[in-house]
Amino acid sequence: MTTPDPTQPVVHLAGVGKAFPTKGGGETVALDGIDLDIAQGEFISLIGPSGCGKSTLLRLVGDLIEPTGGTVEINGKSAHQARVDRDYGIVFQAPVLFDWRSVEANVRLPLEISGVTGDERDQRIDEMLELVELGGFRDHYPHQLSGGMQQRVAIARALALQPALLLMDEPFGALDEMTRERLNAEVLRIWRATGKTVIFVTHSIPEAVFLSTRVVVMSPRPGRISHIVDVDLPQPRTEDSRESDRYYELVTEVREALRGRVKVAAAAVPSAERARAEGSFG
Amino acid sequence: MTAGSPTATRPGLAGWFSQRAGRILPPLVVLVVLLALWQILGQQGLIPRPLSTPSSILNAFSEHSEVLLRSGWATLLEALGGLFIGTTLGLVMAFAASRFIVARDILLPLAIGAAAIPLVALAPIFNNWFGIANPMSKMAMSAVLVFFPIFISATRGLVEVSPGALELMRSYAVGETEILRKVRIPNMLPFFFTALKVSTTLAFIGAIVAEYFGGTSEVIGRVVITAMFAGNFGLGWAGILLGAFAAIVAYLIVSAVERRAIPWYISLRDGEA
Amino acid sequence: MSDEREQGPPTGPADDGAAGERRRVPMPYRALGPNTSAWSSTSSREAELRRDPLADPEAGEIALDVGDVADDVAVHTRRGAEGVVGRWQTPLGRFARTALALALFFLIAGFIWETLKWFGGTPWRFENVLGTGVDYFHDPPFRVLQFSDRQLPHIWDILYELLEPFRRGSEETLLEFLLASALFTLRQAIIGFFVGAVIGIAIASIFVHSQRSERAFMPYVVASQTIPIVALAPVIALAVGLGPLAVIIVATYLTFFPVTISQLRGLRSPDPRAMELMRSYGASRWDIYRKLRFPASVPFLFTALKVAATWAIIGAIIGEGPGGVGEGLGKAIISFSQQYITGPEKLWATILIASLVGIAAYLAVRLAEVLVLRNRPGASS
Numbered sequence: 001m002t003t004p005d006p007t008q009p010v011v012h013l014a015g016v017g018k019a020f021p022t023k024g025g026g027e028t029v030a031l032d033g034i035d036l037d038i039a040q041g042e043f044i045s046l047i048g049p050s051g052c053g054k055s056t057l058l059r060l061v062g063d064l065i066e067p068t069g070g071t072v073e074i075n076g077k078s079a080h081q082a083r084v085d086r087d088y089g090i091v092f093q094a095p096v097l098f099d100w101r102s103v104e105a106n107v108r109l110p111l112e113i114s115g116v117t118g119d120e121r122d123q124r125i126d127e128m129l130e131l132v133e134l135g136g137f138r139d140h141y142p143h144q145l146s147g148g149m150q151q152r153v154a155i156a157r158a159l160a161l162q163p164a165l166l167l168m169d170e171p172f173g174a175l176d177e178m179t180r181e182r183l184n185a186e187v188l189r190i191w192r193a194t195g196k197t198v199i200f201v202t203h204s205i206p207e208a209v210f211l212s213t214r215v216v217v218m219s220p221r222p223g224r225i226s227h228i229v230d231v232d233l234p235q236p237r238t239e240d241s242r243e244s245d246r247y248y249e250l251v252t253e254v255r256e257a258l259r260g261r262v263k264v265a266a267a268a269v270p271s272a273e274r275a276r277a278e279g280s281f282g
Numbered sequence: 283m284t285a286g287s288p289t290a291t292r293p294g295l296a297g298w299f300s301q302r303a304g305r306i307l308p309p310l311v312v313l314v315v316l317l318a319l320w321q322i323l324g325q326q327g328l329i330p331r332p333l334s335t336p337s338s339i340l341n342a343f344s345e346h347s348e349v350l351l352r353s354g355w356a357t358l359l360e361a362l363g364g365l366f367i368g369t370t371l372g373l374v375m376a377f378a379a380s381r382f383i384v385a386r387d388i389l390l391p392l393a394i395g396a397a398a399i400p401l402v403a404l405a406p407i408f409n410n411w412f413g414i415a416n417p418m419s420k421m422a423m424s425a426v427l428v429f430f431p432i433f434i435s436a437t438r439g440l441v442e443v444s445p446g447a448l449e450l451m452r453s454y455a456v457g458e459t460e461i462l463r464k465v466r467i468p469n470m471l472p473f474f475f476t477a478l479k480v481s482t483t484l485a486f487i488g489a490i491v492a493e494y495f496g497g498t499s500e501v502i503g504r505v506v507i508t509a510m511f512a513g514n515f516g517l518g519w520a521g522i523l524l525g526a527f528a529a530i531v532a533y534l535i536v537s538a539v540e541r542r543a544i545p546w547y548i549s550l551r552d553g554e555a
Numbered sequence: 556m557s558d559e560r561e562q563g564p565p566t567g568p569a570d571d572g573a574a575g576e577r578r579r580v581p582m583p584y585r586a587l588g589p590n591t592s593a594w595s596s597t598s599s600r601e602a603e604l605r606r607d608p609l610a611d612p613e614a615g616e617i618a619l620d621v622g623d624v625a626d627d628v629a630v631h632t633r634r635g636a637e638g639v640v641g642r643w644q645t646p647l648g649r650f651a652r653t654a655l656a657l658a659l660f661f662l663i664a665g666f667i668w669e670t671l672k673w674f675g676g677t678p679w680r681f682e683n684v685l686g687t688g689v690d691y692f693h694d695p696p697f698r699v700l701q702f703s704d705r706q707l708p709h710i711w712d713i714l715y716e717l718l719e720p721f722r723r724g725s726e727e728t729l730l731e732f733l734l735a736s737a738l739f740t741l742r743q744a745i746i747g748f749f750v751g752a753v754i755g756i757a758i759a760s761i762f763v764h765s766q767r768s769e770r771a772f773m774p775y776v777v778a779s780q781t782i783p784i785v786a787l788a789p790v791i792a793l794a795v796g797l798g799p800l801a802v803i804i805v806a807t808y809l810t811f812f813p814v815t816i817s818q819l820r821g822l823r824s825p826d827p828r829a830m831e832l833m834r835s836y837g838a839s840r841w842d843i844y845r846k847l848r849f850p851a852s853v854p855f856l857f858t859a860l861k862v863a864a865t866w867a868i869i870g871a872i873i874g875e876g877p878g879g880v881g882e883g884l885g886k887a888i889i890s891f892s893q894q895y896i897t898g899p900e901k902l903w904a905t906i907l908i909a910s911l912v913g914i915a916a917y918l919a920v921r922l923a924e925v926l927v928l929r930n931r932p933g934a935s936s
Contacts, residue, residue, distance in 0.1 A: 064452055084455045096446040100468040100546050109464070113454050273486045308771035330795065388663055390628065394653075395660020398917040399910035400869040406892030406902060411701045441628050491873055495892065506608070522787060555681075 008076055010165055010197045011061060015070035018056055018223075032054045032222035034070065040164075043191055043198045045208035045215045047254065053223025054201045056170050061199060062090055074165065086114060089158030090164035091175050093264040095150035097142040098207070104129070104138035104151050110160045128156040131190055148172075148179040152186070159194070166198045173203060184210055190238060205258070209233075209250045210242060217257040225255035286391040331515060338516030346517055349500065354524045357489050357502040360417050361532070365485040368476065371425070372432030379433070380440035380466065381458075390437070393430050401426055403426020403494040414496040424488035435477035439470025469529065472547045475540040482536050486529040566915060569670060600799040602886060606935070635724035653921050657914050665710055675699035708900045713907065716900035729901060733887060733908040743799050744871040747806020754807065755814025756856070762815075763822040763848065764840065774817055779808075782885040788874035799881055805874040810863040816861035821852025857924035872909060884909050 016034040019027045031053040038044050046054040059065045060072055063079035074082035082088065089110075095104045107128050111121045129135045132152040142150055151171050158166060168187075172180040184207055191198055202208050208215045212231050219226040231250055233241055241247055317336055324335030343350065379386040405423050410421035414527050443465055493503020502525045509518035541548055672695070673679075679693040701707065708716075721729040758776070762769040788805040795801040825847050833843045875885025884905065891902040 037540070062453055063447055083453065086454060088453070090450070090453045092446055092450070094446055096450050098447070098465070098468065099550065100471070100544065102546075110454060112464075113456055113460065141546045141549065143546075288609075305770065308767065309774045312771050312775070355586045384630070391656045391659035392663050395664070395914070398657065398865055399913040400865075400872055402869055402873060403888055403909045405908045406888060406895070407706075407906070410892070410895055410899075411706055438628060494873070494876065495889075 009037040010040050010042075010075060011036070011199070012073040013037070013057075013061075013070065014073075016057075016060060016067050016072055017069035018053070018060060018064055018065065019068045020274035031060070031067075032224055032225075034225060036216065036225065038197060038199065039196055042214060043188075043212045044200065045212040046199065046201045046218060047093075047203070047205065047208045047215060047222075048138070048218030048226075048258065049220055051223075052220040053217040054218055055169055056169050056223065057218075058199060058201050060164075062088060062153060062167050072220055082165075086110070086161055087163050088167055089163045090153070090167040091154050091158045091160065091171045093170045095142070095147075095154040097150055097153055097157075099128065099142055102139050102141055103134060103145070106142070106153055107156045107160055110157060116161075120280060124160060124162075129161050131159065131193070132156045132186065148175055148183060151175070151183065155187070155190070159190070159196075162194075164197060166196050168198065170201050170202045172207070180204070183243075185239070187211060192236060205251055205254050209253065209254060210237060215250075215254050217254060219260070226260070229253050229257065317479070331513075332510065332518075334515040334519045339519045342514070342516035342520040345385075346520070349505065350520060350524055351507045353500045353502050353521065354528060356417065356498070356500055357420075357486075357493065358532075360489040360493075360501070360526050361424055361485040361528070363417070363421040363489055365428050365482060365532075367421060368425035368428025368481065368485070369432050372429045372477075373436055373474075375433050376436030376440060379437045386437070386441075389433065397434070398428050401408050401430075403472050405488075405495040408492060409496045412468040415498045420489045420492040420497060420501070423492035424485040427484040427488040431477040431480050431484070432474070435473040436470055439473030440466045443469050459509075471544050475536070475544065475547075479533060479536050479540070482532045483529055486525060486532070490525055521552060646925040650918075650922050650925045654918060657918070668707065670712060671699075671702050672704075672709065674702075674781075676702040676707065677704040695888045705899060708903060713900045713903045716898070717904050721901060729904055730908075733884070733905055736882055736884045736887045736905075737908055737912045739881055740802070740868070740871045740885065741916075742877065743802035743874075743883070744806045744867040744916070747803040747808075747871065748810050748860075748867040750803070751807040751810025751863065751867070752814050752856075752860060755811040755859070756818050758811070758815045759818035759822055759852075760844070762819050764844075776812060779812060788870050788876075791874065802874040802881070802883070803870045805870040806867040807833065809866040809870040813859040813866075814856065817855040818852055821855030822848045824855065825851045854924075855930060857928070861917055861920045861924070864920045865913055868909075868913045868916050884912070 011035050013036040016031060017029065019029045022028055031136075033136060037108070046057060048054050056065065056128040060067050061079060063072075063083040072079040073279065074087055077085070077087075086278060098109070101109070104125055107125050108121065111124060116124065129138060131182065132155055134149065134156065135154055137149070142153070145153070154171070158168075173182050175183070187200075198211075200208070200211060209231055210233075215229040215231060216225055217229065218224065226250075229250060233244070233246055233250070236275040320333075321336050323329045324333065325337075349378075376387055377383070379389050402423070404426065408422040412422060439532040440462075447465050448461070449471075451465060456464075489501075490503045490506075493501045494507055497504050499505075499508070502521050506518050506521040506525075509515070509521060596736070608912040611654075673693070674695055675697040676695050676699070678695065679691065688731040705714075717730040717733070718728055720726055721732060758772075762773065791801050791804055791808075795804060812841040820846075829847055829851075830843070833847055838846070871883065872888065875881055876889055887905045890900065891898075891905050895902055
């Protein structure tokens with residue numbers, strides 16, 4: 001694993017495009033002309049309607065699929081090299097834990113693959129489990145845990161090799177609102193404690209705004225970046241942050257961007273009134 | 283056990299007993315009733331003679347104990363031999379099929395077809411190939427029956443890995459061998475053991491049925507057939523029960539091995555918390 | 556099963572357990588039943604295990620339905636994902652796929668057969684191949700006894716034998732004789748199959764409504780199949796008198812168990828929420844059975860019927876065999892195995908016909924399955 005150069009963007013996307021061949025000889029263009037630079041320590045959310053290519057974009061960064069155009073660079077290397085060097089950890093929408101391994105063994109998987117052994121390995125596993133607050137469940141099996149707990153194990157596993165970059169693909173999509181909010185807070189805590197760069201794909205506007213330093217709004221057909229919202233909420237963010245005026249404004253800005261109406265939020269209209277007019281979030 | 287059931291709340295030893303009793307008693311009662319009925323009806327001549335009676339069967343066990351034991355042992359060896367051969371071949375072929383598309387395209391249709399045909403019809407062929415008195419002829423029959431379920435299940439287990447798991451492993455940039463060791467093989471184990479349990483029964487079926495078509499005189503199949511044809515039904519049924527007993531014991535052993543090998547699956551399947 | 560299960564999501568951080576504390580965790584998703592909630596790949600895997608007989612048949616089932624394995628494997632392999640779309644997805648398409656696999660079986664088996672003889676059989680000697688005036692001679696590099704013409708006749712010799720009269724003093728060809736025998740065996744097997752299916756469905760229906768009967772009798776149902784039951788076939792034949800009845804009984808016996816087990820699982824398979832819906836309509840137990848449980852069980856039933864069809868045939872053949880019952884395939888196998896020295900082709904021809912009968916039975920059930928289940932999603936497995 002290489003030490004990232006603080007002046008260089010961790011993730012550099014230039015003119016990235018992805019087209020999939022369809023039956024009958026045609027093509028669907030999933031992504032077109034994506035330009036994005038992500039600096040060290042940022043928390044980026046990708047949000048957009050179905051078909052906007054956000055998950056595809058995440059997978060391009062992870063070199064799980066190949067772009068049909070443009071370049072993807074991670075830490076100055078090609079995405080392929082970054083994957084070979086295991087520079088990132090990934091959390092999927094489903095926890096994808098191995099049924100036959102206990103929680104501890106699941107977190108151990110990347111360490112085994114990387115050839116980390118002995119005390120260092122055990123220590124790392126303990127650290128990770130402490131980080132996600134599942135220390136008491138090392139010997140449990142996945143099917144004995146709730147969905148939220150399984151995702152926390154998946155997060156611990158993704159962090160096991162201490163990669164500089166963390167990719168998360170709608171990790172909390174299958175969970176209920178309250179669990180999701182709680183896990184949001186946990187992800188932020190981990191992010192602050194480890195200083196990693198995070199790319200987070202989500203469907204949820206409140207989640208995107210609460211977590212991120214920047215929200216990248218995407219539009220579909222073909223997938224493009226339509227707007228980027230700078231989230232200037234102060235850190236550390238807590239549950240109270242979710243109730244601040246600025247938060248509502250940013251959520252509105254993101255929502256409007258999603259609707260195709262780019263509107264920079266002004267403080268003119270009292271936000272409580274606006275909130276009542278909007279109804280519930282998400 | 284639901285929260286509402288009365289035995290759940292009774293404390294201590296009495297509670298433990300009632301819980302066990304609730305599980306074992308009904309089948310036990312049925313067994314005793316059936317045996318009693320069988321004995322009575324048999325003695326009164328109210329059921330066909332070939333069905334014998336529990337008492338005649340017990341007699342046969344004591345009178346012909348050495349023959350039965352030797353035959354039981356011989357058949358057991360045939361079945362286990364066939365089980366071993368069939369399982370080994372099945373696993374080897376499954377690995378080949380999971381790795382090489384060509385092997386898969388050839389072997390899968392073969393296995394699917396073979397599952398629909400009466401393989402036991404091959405018993406006389408094996409008797410001719412290896413010699414009627416050669417236990418190998420019976421082992422071959424068992425091995426053929428055992429091979430297909432093992433091959434099919436193991437192939438499925440090796441191939442049908444969740445795409446999410448494969449994507450995860452790709453993110454770790456590991457090669458096919460690692461994926462085989464860390465993902466495919468553990469994934470295959472439940473499928474394999476399920477098929478192994480089925481195959482254990484099949485191995486005994488193969489051995490005994492092949493014996494029906496011919497074999498040395500001291501194997502279960504021949505003991506049963508000759509006894510039945512000679513009108514010695516007690517001995518015939520004794521032979522059958524012995525064969526069944528051996529098959530059940532083998533099955534239980536495989537189940538025990540399964541429990542040790544894949545405890546996580548047992549827990550998942552049986553819905554334990 | 557735990558009494559601590561709750562309905563609904565975890566209620567707060569305390570439930571998920573602080574570090575260092577080992578607590579029995581309430582499992583909300585499980586409370587809703589095995590096939591609900593896609594919270595985790597594990598619970599859906601669990602649901603899959605409970606639905607897929609091949610992944611987890613109940614103790615003691617003696618065979619696995621393998622017909623649709625090809626589809627499953629194809630979906631999971633790179634090349635295969637496209638192989639299971641389009642035309643193969645229609646009901647008749649799925650049937651055609653199975654039939655094709657079986658046809659392929661014969662082709663591949665035949666190819667391997669002749670290849671083995673090529674390498675280790677008796678020398679191949681043909682004069683005037685197919686009337687072209689060409690002679691052909693081949694001396695295999697090895698000699699394996701089992702591949703000789705005595706033990707493993709050439710396929711064309713077997714097929715030729717089918718078209719010849721097989722008995723002195725009669726014009727009847729072997730093929731006609733075997734087809735008549737097959738019909739005889741088939742008659743018994745079919746009767747036994749249907750009777751066994753009805754019994755199996757009945758027993759499963761009783762078990763699903765009465766836990767007490769299930770607990771009392773299930774161990775016997777299971778044990779009856781862990782015993783090498785097929786081995787009992789000739790015994791039953793002797794017991795009941797060497798006649799068609801014996802064969803029917805054997806076929807019935809071999810059918811009822813897989814049907815009972817699968818049907819029971821099928822009757823229990825409906826989503827508990829669907830059950831709740833029915834009860835909210837004030838439906839009686841009979842209504843629930845007719846409108847929910849039974850329709851839900853049909854796919855499971857067919858899985859068992861495919862297995863049972865094959866075993867009913869096998870049971871019929873073996874039941875006839877050693878006792879020489881009637882005029883069926885079992886008797887033919889016995890007679891021709893005795894004549895093996897003079898003419899191995901006849902025995903192989905019998906085995907071929909028996910195989911075709913087995914396959915025909917399987918395909919018949921498969922066709923019925925594909926048609927009955929044509930409107931269900933992903934019906935083939």
